[in-house]
């Protein structure tokens with residue numbers, strides 16, 4: 001495992017880029033705790049100042065320091081994404097394992113429900129939910145709501161992996177030797193499923209954070225909590241661009257681009273690493 | 289006259305896992321020649337590198353397979369062509385009109401979403417101008433299928449609609465439609481039942497009688513070699529370990545591995561039969577030192593564990609790569625190493 | 630017959646289940662709402678109108694409960710919802726009372742469908758072809774450049790792309806109108822001018838959808854085709870000297886298209902979400918803008934109507950595609 005990670009670092013510049021960006025942002029998120037201002041308060045600094053040595057990324061029209069606001073936004077967005085990822089992983093693994101291992105009617109039933117969640121237009125449904133709870137949605141509860149809706153595709157992926165594992169030799173051996181179902185799953189299957197969980201987690205994080213931005217821009221989350229989405233919301237709704245306060249709008253937008261790109265490249269690179277077929281193609285590409 | 293010469297060919301699958309490279313030595317220092325109008329059989333158990341050898345002979349070496357040395361020379365119209373260094377266009381020109389190929393596994397090699405007729409069109413169209421004279425193309429394909437005893441309706445079918453035997457005949461028809469001089473056939477009869485198997489082999493023989501082509505015939509089934517091959521080369525762990533005319537291979541096998549193959553020959557058509565000697569074949573990624581066969585060899589001596597035997601003359605047109613066989617055989621005094629001349 | 634049972638039946642069941650789950654979710658969610666819509670409307674009426682005697686108010690309350698489908702026990706309400714849905718009746722809009730939700734939707738729907746269908750089809754085709762070509766010639770510089778561009782666009786949230794495009798093209802290069810679906814004050818008489826006007830207004834929203842769509846399909850197609858290149862039938866055709874163009878089109882792309890059709894089917898819901906965002910960013914007069922205004926005014930009936938309709942529409946789209954699929958994949962057709 002360690003060796004594998006080391007190899008990823010050496011071989012894949014995309015992995016390196018993604019990892020460094022996420023690591024830097026993670027440090028930023030931790031530093032948010034040292035912010036001199038409460039991110040919810042207005043008028044703690046002079047308004048509308050461009051970047052300077054005092055206010056690194058300037059200040060906004062609500063009298064907030066954009067730099068510290070951005071750190072808080074990163075922190076909240078990452079926490080929200082992580083909660084969404086963890087809760088959807090729990091559902092996806094449970095459904096995928098159950099459907100794949102039990103098979104038969106259970107499988108058909110669970111997969112019909114799963115496919116329904118894949119097909120359903122989630123944005124309108126999430127809009128309906130968030131518009132009802134709006135300001136009552138904390139970072140945690142929004143994460144959980146996104147988790148409840150974002151598991152379906154990954155459950156499918158895990159199920160098909162379990163299906164193929166079930167056909168393999170060691171399952172028969174394990175079943176014949178009287179191993180309990182729980183043990184088979186944790187001892188024999190987890191080593192195969194765990195990489196899938198990691199790989200799909202990146203994509204899910206992308207989806208959840210993208211959804212947060214979308215909902216926030218529409219004004220459907222608690223707007224006092226600084227997140228990447230709410231930062232954009234305030235900047236756009238206060239006409240920051242027209243008024244020439246580019247630092248205000250550009251900060252969250254650039255952050256978004258970096259975070260999403262980093263997560264995406266990480267997921268591409270991990271997926272390739274897990275699927276030797278793609279790796280071979282790469283090799284061909286490099287060789288020219 | 290030779291039509292194909294292979295010299296010290298090496299082709300390895302280079303795999304990397306967890307940052308480490310691993311070489312699967314599927315074709316390891318293979319030298320052989322193919323003579324005009326003969327059927328050269330290549331035998332060996334599953335995974336010993338037969339298909340990889342054929343792919344390399346066709347110049348189709350792509351990652352993870354890598355060319356590690358040696359040459360593959362075709363003699364065509366008094367020109368010698370090294371297929372591994374030939375420009376792509378030249379190689380394409382050589383294909384199908386001069387050299388053609390019956391791949392292993394007939395379902396996976398036919399495009400699942402196109403009708404058989406369309407596959408004929410793209411294969412023939414790559415070498416003849418069929419746009420100009422579509423009728424001639426039609427009649428060419430029809431008459432070829434009829435010659436091979438295949439219903440013309442096959443052209444309208446999709447691959448999965450045909451039976452395994454039918455598909456195998458289609459791949460043979462596809463490979464022979466331009467009357468190539470040399471056909472490389474990879475297990476054309478494996479995975480078929482006995483009656484069909486015999487039909488397919490008969491088909492190849494008929495084609496050879498009719499078109500006078502040279503055939504390189506890969507199969508692990510010694511009974512088929514007895515039936516169709518003129519000469520047989522035995523492959524073990526990526527190397528040719530014995531090569532002789534078919535009568536001689538059966539009458540006087542010298543390599544202990546060949547002896548197993550011949551000794552375990554069952555009644556013709558026994559399906560459960562697979563080539564095997566006691567023990568398991570070595571991993572091509574982790575070959576034992578010395579002769580790759582020594583862990584399974586009943587009479588291995590210390591030299592077998594240290595040195596790799598080279599293919600040496602051991603009788604008329606008979607070559608073997610074994611220290612013990614060369615010593616035993618009285619016909620030849622010294623084990624003179626034999627490369628290509 | 631076996632085909633019907635094995636292929637068709639599960640799909641129809643799936644269709645019904647999607648609608649059932651969607652409908653049930655949409656039924657449950659608003660009932661978790663802390664405010665009472667009937668009370669809200671009544672308050673609005675009493676504020677506007679002078680005095681109403683309590684009996685009249687009671688009558689209005691009854692009528693409103695009926696209209697909003699809030700009468701009786703939860704079970705009764707649930708059954709009422711399905712019955713109304715089958716009739717295509719989503720009740721009145723709370724805000725533009727008593728205009729039926731269905732009327733509002735009917736006005737907006739053609740705009741969204743027009744935009745969505747055109748851009749989806751266009752980006753699906755272009756993305757797949759480019760992705761296939763880039764995978765086949767993956768060693769060339771231009772192919773790698775294309776891949777890198779798509780890789781940069783693909784993960785960025787759609788909203789940000791739309792916003793960037795809006796800022797870049799509409800403010801920096803004011804060629805295209807920034808907002809709306811047509812010029813204000815224009816009369817709706819079918820004419821060449823009108824069509825040009827509509828197309829001009831649709832250009833930026835469509836462009837943003839197409840850019841993102843192409844990048845998305847490009848990335849999946851590139852992966853699919855580069856995996857396909859190791860397939861036996863492609864290697865065989867290459868050995869046989871079949872030309873690159875022929876292999877690329879008839880072997881690689883044709884085969885990779887099939888999973889892409891499934892992919893298109895499965896992502897319809899997500900594509901629809903993208904269209905909603907575009908419309909709000911560009912104030913394009915479709916369902917998205919209608920939804921946005923219903924969010925801002927708290928018009929839950931309208932929101933529910935749009936959501937339900939999108940569930941039904943997407944489920945139907947998926948079913949239709951599933952019905953077409955066997956015509957494209959011979960392996961399913963002739964089982």
Ligand SMILES: Nc1ncnc2c1ncn2[C@@H]1O[C@H](COP(=O)(O)OP(=O)(O)OP(=O)(O)O)[C@@H](O)[C@H]1O
Nearest residue numbers: 301312314333334335336337338339340341352572
């Ligand atoms: N694409 C590949 N990547 C890595 N290793 C491979 C690949 N193809 C084959 N090999 C390995 O190379 C060795 C030789 O394979 P090859 O297909 O040439 O054997 P074969 O003699 O044709 O076997 P069979 O009789 O089963 O067809 C095997 O050990 C196989 O595992």
Ligand SMILES: [Mg+2]
Nearest residue numbers: 338339340392
């Ligand atoms: Mg083989």
